[in-house]
Amino acid sequence: LKQLTELTGLQMSLHVDSPPHKPTLTSSYIHGTSSYSLLPLTVSQSLEATVQRYPDREAVVFLQDGVRKTFAELQRDVDSAAAGLIALGLTRGDRLGIWAPNIYEWVLFQFASAKAGIILVSLNPAYQVEEVAFTLQKVQCKAVLCPSTFKSQRFCEMLRELCPGIDSMPPAMIRSSRVPDLRMIIVTDSRQPGMLHVADVMQAGESQHYKQLMDLQSKLSFDDAINIQFTSGTTGKPKGTTLSHHNIVNNGYFLGLRMGYDSRPQVRVCVPVPMYHCFGSVIAAMAMAVHGITLVFPSTAYNSVANLEAIQNEKCNFVYGTPTMYADLLSHDLHKYDFSSVEAGKRPKGSWEVLRINVMYSQILYGTTENSPLTFVGFPQDNDELKMNTVGCVMAHTEAKVVDPNTGEMVPLGASGELMIRGYCVMLGYWDDPEKTREVISADRWYKTGDTGSLNSLGYCRIEGRIKDMIIRGGENIYPAEIEQFLHKHPKVLEVQVVGVKDERLGEQVCACVRLREGQTLTAEEIRDFCKGKISHFKIPHYVIFVDSYPLTVSGKIKKNILREQMEKKLGL
Structure with a gap:
C-alpha cells in the first residue's frame, strides 16, 4: 500500500480505530480501515454471545411500564416469543410488522423475529389507515404487532377498518381483500376480538417448535434480509429499505467501538429516540445486543422531563437524541437534577453543567437508513472545531467519495459534491423495487446519498446541504412529494408545492404553498383539517400560504x- 501511495501520489485509506491526527488524505475518496474484522454473525448469534458474557446485567429498562430485564431474562423471552411465532405458522422469510411506540414488546419481537428468520418491518406509529395499508401490502406482511391504542392513535380500530368482519374470524386466520397477506394481529395490551394477545404468542411454543427454532439457527445466513425500514422518495410513495443481519450487526458493533463502549465497565444509555427508526433499532438495540450496554427508555412517547429524571435516577452516561430533543432538555431548569453520571468528554464533571457541556459538545452521527444507518461518526476526544463543523470521521470498513453530481467524476479534496458510500453497510435494496434500487445504487455498489458534502484531509465529512428536497422537522424526515400528492386530492386545490422553512426549535417546519382553482376560496385551517387523520401529524403543514404562481426556471x-x-x-423567519 505504501508503494502504491508513492506511485500514485494518493493516500486512499485511513486507519480509523482511533482519531486520525496526521492530515494524509489527498483526494475525495477514503476507505476506513480497522484492526477489527467484520462480525460474521446473525442478530440472534450476537445477542446470545452477549448473554453468555453478561447474563445478570440489565439489558433494557422501560420506566413508564416498570419493565426491567437482564440479558438472561431477555433471552428467555426471545426464545419463547420466537417459538410462539413458529407455532402460529410464521416461517423463515415471512414479514412481521411492528406498529408501536417504545415498549418492551418492540425490542422483544425485534430479536424474536430475527431468531425465527422472520423479517421485521418497522412501521411508524403515527401512520394513518392509508399509510399502514400501503406499507403492509408493499411487503406482504403476514402479522402485525401493536398496542390497541397510543395517545390519539387507535391501532386496532384502523386495522378493523382494513379487515372488516375480523371480530368473527379465527385469530390467526384472518382474511382481508385490502391486505390479502395479513393473517394475524398481535395486541400487546388488551384482548381484542379476532386478534391474538401477546401472551398467546409467548405460550404457543411447544417442544417441537423449540426444536424447529434450534434447528433453524444453522440454516440462517448473516446475509439474509432481516429488517425493512420505510423511507420515502421523490415519488412520495414509501420505499422499503431492506437490511441484512450483516448490515445492522456490524453497524451496531462499529458504532460501539467508536463510542468506546467496549472500554467502559458499564454503559447505560438514555433512549428517547423511537424504535421504529434505525436510531432506535440499530444504534441503540443492536449496540445493546453486541456490546452488552443497558438501554433505558424514559417513556413510550417523547417526554423531556421523563428524560431528565431517567438520566438522573438510572445514572445514564450516554444520552441519545436529535438536536431538537437536546434543545428541549436544555430549556428546563437543570439545577434540580444530578447529571454527574453523564459522559462529558475531556471536560470536568459537575451536576447540571455536565449535561449542558455534553450537549454543546456532543458527538455527531451521520448516516442514512439505506446505510444501516451510520457512515460517519465523531470520536469522543475530537476537538471542538471537528465537533462543530463536521459530522465525524468515516466508519471502519466503509468507503466514501465525493463526486460531481452531473458528471460522476470525483471532485478535488475539500470541494463540494454528492457524497457516495460503499461497503458492508449498503442496504440489500428497496423491497420489491429493483428500479428504485438501481436509481440509488450503481452497478459498482456505490450508494448515492443525495447529500452535498466534502471531505477533509483527516477523513472527516462536512454536510453542506441536500440535493433532495427532504425536510427534517425535529429529527423526522419528511418528503414534500408525499404531502403534495395528498393535498392534490382536495377538490379546491389546483397545485401545491411543499417546502421546509426555518424553525428555531424543530430546525424546519412544513410550509404548503397552495394555488386554488379559479373562483374557489379556502382557509389554512380547512387545509389542516383535510389532513388530520389521513396523514401523519408531523407531515401536516404548519404554514399554509396561498399563492398565484411559483418561481420557475x-x-x-x-x-x-x-x-x-x-x-x-413572507413569514418573517
Whole structure:
C-alpha cells in the first residue's frame, strides 16, 4: 500500500480505530480501515454471545411500564416469543410488522423475529389507515404487532377498518381483500376480538417448535434480509429499505467501538429516540445486543422531563437524541437534577453543567437508513472545531467519495459534491423495487446519498446541504412529494408545492404553498383539517400560504430554493 501511495501520489485509506491526527488524505475518496474484522454473525448469534458474557446485567429498562430485564431474562423471552411465532405458522422469510411506540414488546419481537428468520418491518406509529395499508401490502406482511391504542392513535380500530368482519374470524386466520397477506394481529395490551394477545404468542411454543427454532439457527445466513425500514422518495410513495443481519450487526458493533463502549465497565444509555427508526433499532438495540450496554427508555412517547429524571435516577452516561430533543432538555431548569453520571468528554464533571457541556459538545452521527444507518461518526476526544463543523470521521470498513453530481467524476479534496458510500453497510435494496434500487445504487455498489458534502484531509465529512428536497422537522424526515400528492386530492386545490422553512426549535417546519382553482376560496385551517387523520401529524403543514404562481426556471421547473426563501421572507423567519 505504501508503494502504491508513492506511485500514485494518493493516500486512499485511513486507519480509523482511533482519531486520525496526521492530515494524509489527498483526494475525495477514503476507505476506513480497522484492526477489527467484520462480525460474521446473525442478530440472534450476537445477542446470545452477549448473554453468555453478561447474563445478570440489565439489558433494557422501560420506566413508564416498570419493565426491567437482564440479558438472561431477555433471552428467555426471545426464545419463547420466537417459538410462539413458529407455532402460529410464521416461517423463515415471512414479514412481521411492528406498529408501536417504545415498549418492551418492540425490542422483544425485534430479536424474536430475527431468531425465527422472520423479517421485521418497522412501521411508524403515527401512520394513518392509508399509510399502514400501503406499507403492509408493499411487503406482504403476514402479522402485525401493536398496542390497541397510543395517545390519539387507535391501532386496532384502523386495522378493523382494513379487515372488516375480523371480530368473527379465527385469530390467526384472518382474511382481508385490502391486505390479502395479513393473517394475524398481535395486541400487546388488551384482548381484542379476532386478534391474538401477546401472551398467546409467548405460550404457543411447544417442544417441537423449540426444536424447529434450534434447528433453524444453522440454516440462517448473516446475509439474509432481516429488517425493512420505510423511507420515502421523490415519488412520495414509501420505499422499503431492506437490511441484512450483516448490515445492522456490524453497524451496531462499529458504532460501539467508536463510542468506546467496549472500554467502559458499564454503559447505560438514555433512549428517547423511537424504535421504529434505525436510531432506535440499530444504534441503540443492536449496540445493546453486541456490546452488552443497558438501554433505558424514559417513556413510550417523547417526554423531556421523563428524560431528565431517567438520566438522573438510572445514572445514564450516554444520552441519545436529535438536536431538537437536546434543545428541549436544555430549556428546563437543570439545577434540580444530578447529571454527574453523564459522559462529558475531556471536560470536568459537575451536576447540571455536565449535561449542558455534553450537549454543546456532543458527538455527531451521520448516516442514512439505506446505510444501516451510520457512515460517519465523531470520536469522543475530537476537538471542538471537528465537533462543530463536521459530522465525524468515516466508519471502519466503509468507503466514501465525493463526486460531481452531473458528471460522476470525483471532485478535488475539500470541494463540494454528492457524497457516495460503499461497503458492508449498503442496504440489500428497496423491497420489491429493483428500479428504485438501481436509481440509488450503481452497478459498482456505490450508494448515492443525495447529500452535498466534502471531505477533509483527516477523513472527516462536512454536510453542506441536500440535493433532495427532504425536510427534517425535529429529527423526522419528511418528503414534500408525499404531502403534495395528498393535498392534490382536495377538490379546491389546483397545485401545491411543499417546502421546509426555518424553525428555531424543530430546525424546519412544513410550509404548503397552495394555488386554488379559479373562483374557489379556502382557509389554512380547512387545509389542516383535510389532513388530520389521513396523514401523519408531523407531515401536516404548519404554514399554509396561498399563492398565484411559483418561481420557475427557463425550462418551466419550479425553483424550490427560491420559493423557500420567498416563504421565509413572507413569514418573517
